[in-house]
Structure formats: C-alpha cells, structure tokens
Amino acid sequence: MAAGTSAVPAPAVAASGPPAWTLLAIAAVAVPALIAFNQPPSATFLNQAAALGGWALWLLWLAGVPAAPGALRGAGPAALLAALGLLAAAALASPWWTGLPTTLSLSALALLAAAALTAAVAVRVQHAGHGAAAFEAFCRALLLAGVLSALIGALQVYAPDWTDGHWIARAGHGDRAGGNLRQPNHLSSLLMWAMIAAAWLADTGRLPRRPGYVLQGLLLFALMLTGSRTGMLGTGLLALWGLLDRSLTRRTRALLLLTPVVFALFWFGAAAWAHLNAEVFVGDAQIHKSDISSSRFGIWSNTLALIAAHPWAGVGFGEFNFAWTLTPFPGRPVAFFDHTHNLPLHLVVELGLPLAALVLALLLWALHEAWRNAQAAGGDAPDPAPPQRAALMMVLMIALHSLLEYPLWYSYFLLPASFAFGLCLGRVAAPAAAGSAPPPRIRPLKIAALLLLFGSLASLADYRRVVVIFAPSEGAAPLTQRIMDGRGSVFFGHHADYAATTIATHPSEVLPAFQRATHYLLDTRLMMAWANALAEIGETDRARWLAQRLREFHNPQSEEFFAACAAARPASQAQPYQCELPRRTYDFRDFQ
DSSP: OOOSOOOOSSOOOOOOOOHHHHHHHIIIIIHHHHOOOOOTTOSSHHHHHHHHHHHHHHHHHHTTSOOOSOTTOSHHHHHHHHHHHHHHHHHHHHHHHTOOOHHHHHHHHHHHHHHHHHHHHHHHHHHTTOHHHHHHHHHHHHHHHHHHHHHHHHHHHHOGGGOOSSSSOOOOSTTOOOGGGTOHHHHHHHHHHHHHHHHHHHHTTSSOHHHHHHHHHHHHHHHHHHTOHHHHHHHHHHHHHHHHOTTSOHHHHHHHHTHHHHHHHHHHHHHHHHHHTTOOOHHHHHHTOSSTTTTHHHHHHHHHHHHHHSTTTOSOTTOHHHHHHTSOOTTOOSSOOSSOSOHHHHHHHHHOHHHHHHHHHHHHHHHHHHHHHHHHHTTOTTOSSOHHHHHHHHHHHHHHHHTTSOGGGSHHHHHHHHHHHHHHHOOOOOOOOTTOOOOOOOHHHHHHHHHHHHHHHHHHHHHHHHHHHHSOOTTOOOHHHHHHHHTTOTTTHHHHHHHHHHHOSSGGGGGGGHHHHTTTOOOHHHHHHHHHHHHHTTOHHHHHHHHHHHHTTOOGGGHHHHHTTTSOOOTTSOOOGGGSOOSSOOOGGGGO
16 A cells, blocks of 8 residues: 555545435444344344345445446456355355254345345445445444444443443443443444544545544544454554555554554553552453453364364354364363354364365455555545545454454444445446446346345344244233244244243253254253253263263353262162263264
C-alpha cells in the first residue's frame, strides 16, 4: 500500500449514495450487533437472523444498480466464489459422507450462499462505479454499531446495575465488556472494524475530523475494556496500515501509528485507577492467566494429531467437535470446543489436506487480487483515499482474528467481511459510450436476495418450534409434545433431539435422537445420556469408551456419574460400566 503520494489535507469527497443506502446498511450491520434480547437455546440466533434479513434488504436494493456485464469474470471474484462453492459442496455432502445432520448442513449451506451473494453484489456495485458510495454507507453503519456498542461495553464494566439483559446485555465474562454480542472477542472485532471505518470517513472528509478522532478514542477505550488479546494485536495492524498507506492524510497516518501507544496508555491508566480503588482491572486476569493461550495451544495440538490421523479426507465438514470429543486426549483442554480457533487448521482437520489446500489457495489468490486492486486504486480525485484500501484492511483484520477465533461462523461477521472482500475485488468498468443504452439489471442477484429475505423470515418461524421447548409460554403443550413438534424443525431440529435425549429416564427409548444431537455439540449431559443409552441396549463396551472420554474433561457435572466408582459394593457385584476401561479401541467413525 505504499504506492502513491501523501494526500492533501482537505480531500474532495465523491458523491454519496442515496440516503436509503445508509438506512439499509444500518439495518444490515448495526441492528444485528445491538440486539440484546434472545431466546434459548441459542444466545445469538436473533442477532444472526437480523443480519441475514438486513443484508437481504440491502442486497436487494444494491442488486438493482445498473452495471456493465462482466463484473464477476475477474480472477479475484472467481477465486473467492469458487472457495465458497467448494465449502458449500462439502457441507452438502457431509450428511451422506459423515452423518452430519441435515439441519446443520442446511444452516451452513445457507450461510455460505448468503456470503457468496453478498460478495457478488459488492463486486458488481464496485464494477458499476458505486463502490465508494456503498462503502460510505457501510462505514457509517459500522461506526454507529461500534460507538453504541462501546457505550454499552462501558456500562457493562462501570455501571453493571444498568444492564437489564433485554436492552443492554449483562457482561458474561467476568468484568469484561462484551457489548450486546455478549462476547468480548466479538466486540473487539466489531470495534476494530468501526475504527477502520472512522479513520476512512474522517480522512476523506465524510466525517468531521475532530469528532472522528474523539470517536476513535472512544472505540479504542472500549477495546481496552474487552480485555481481548486479539484486539490488542489488531492495534498493531492499524499501525501497519498507517505506516504503509500513503494515500491517507498525514494526520490519519499519525493517528493510526499511535493507536498501540494510546491503547497502552488506556490499559495502564485503567489498571492504575482500578488498583487505586481496590478493584480488579478487566485486563489483569487475561494477561496473568496460567495459560496465556486460553487453551488454544492445547486444542491446536489436538487438532494436529487429528490431522495426522486423518490427513486425506479429514474428519468431515462440521464434525470437528464429534471427532475431537470421541478421540482419546488425556491432556485435552477441559472446555467443550466445537471450533479449532484457527481457520486454516479448522479447514484442514475437517476437509482433509488436499481440499483444504485448494480452498486456502483460492482464498489467498483472491486476497492477492484484492491487494493488487488496492494498490492500483491510487490516491487520485475524487477519492484520494480509495475505499478498496480501507475495505482490504477490514478483510485483513477479520482474517487476523480468524487465526485465533472463529468470527466467520457468525452471519453478522461473515456477511460484512464478504461485502468488504467483494468491494476489494471489484474493478470499475470503463465508461459506456455516449448514447449507448444502459445495461440490463441482473435479475438472478435480485431473486437470490429475495430468497435470502424469505429464508431469514422463515428461519424465525422455524426457530419458534424449538424455543417453546426451553422457554414455554403460558398454556403451552406438554413437554413431550413440544419436543416432538420441535424435532420437525428444518434448521433447528437437533436442539429438540438434545432435549429428548437429556430428559429421558431411559435414553435408549429415544436412541434415534442421538443421531442428530451428538453432532451439534457433545457436552457432559449428552455424553452421559448417550453412554447410558448404549449400555441399556447392550453396547456396553462403546458405553465404556464414551465414559472414559467424558472423564478426560473433569467436568463437575459428571462427578455424580462417576461417584459410583468409589462406592463400596459386594465382591460379587460388578462395577458400573463407567468405572471400567473399554475392551477395545474405537475410532470416532464407530459412533457415526
């Protein structure tokens, strides 16, 4: 990004898009991040459904922008869409290949299709010459989401009594700010994006500079309150942007270069204030953890062992938790992980080396093309700071976070990332000849956006079928009936299966329900119920294997399950199955 010359202090501003663009961008980007209310069994479903619906509305509008043909023919868009297509094919094949429930397969397929649609529309909008206007609306929505989330985070840390759990979520990770997304690392990712948005808006004159700098400080302070080490690394990436991108004004570059320094000042200042008031600073526990990686080193080690055992075809799309839980790891992390917290490792362990290498190569090629486009964008009027460079920074920021987390598994991160990526990959078409007819609008993209909108609305109704199981309203049907109805849910039937298996007095009576429930997330309650079900049907040795895998987690909820092993009994009485070692070795595929 070093090409070009330093921008003038007061850059000209390209024409903004229609006001509706900003309103729709707010619906797509800001609203999902600000929803605090949710209903079980998922703490993020309403946020994700709102993201899908909001993006569907905005994409429906953007897809109507006239553009010359050939927008998606470049190497970059083709590589990105091919990578998403391969992942979608893996998700579609997994129910037949590994036994992944169709509910989980369809959910993944819908998200990947939405990501591909978002990227395609963004490429086309950039191709039509409206990339800067669309990106401005996108950045304004991100900044609104970031500023409001920063204020919510400050309340969670300094005024927790004001958080009611309905409009403002309660802090769920000690005293760390999590915003209404409830996860400090998620709030960290949102705030980093908002800081990039604020820097670009202020640098291009779309946001007054002084208010822009104040908002940057607020966002950085809230980032400190998350205690996120991933966010801390992100400040270094912002500084690198300021160092390399000479299309930015000198003031903006200086501000970006100072970001890690200001973050450190906030950190030590807040720590000193907390200690002065005999309080615990949110960052102390994070920095002084006995395991600085928060079990990531352990899960990565286990993942590498799984890759070594299944290098060619992997364990199957969506099957990491199932395979990892049922594979012996005596020194495993004791939390129930369903992701490896590293995108490349996750792809390799689930897809196998050949397919994962192809997907990663396509993504890297698309990133290379985005980098080339950002370099070629230069610093010419009417936009001295081209949107491609800020958009590329957003892609790089979420890519950095994906090496330590799994934000792209959530629609409110996946779709904005796809949009930014698409804008990076699009190239403005040559102006049409005078008097030529306007190019036809692409109806398939509008139809796809309509389908996404209808799908997001349908998912809300579908989700209600399982909500009543865990949060029944007055006059609701009996639990067994609610579970039976919930098992027919298209996207969420596995939640009903979980309820069926964990409340059954004799789990073997609902044995088919384990076929789906166990592939979502194997936890203590489910593993105990599954082991008991296997023991009841005479599969005692496989029940022993499950019990031994559960023992490795050292979970307090399983203490009663294993208490029988220490109880006194007559010599003639056999030990319970969970107290004995299995007679043979099993592979996770023996349980699929």
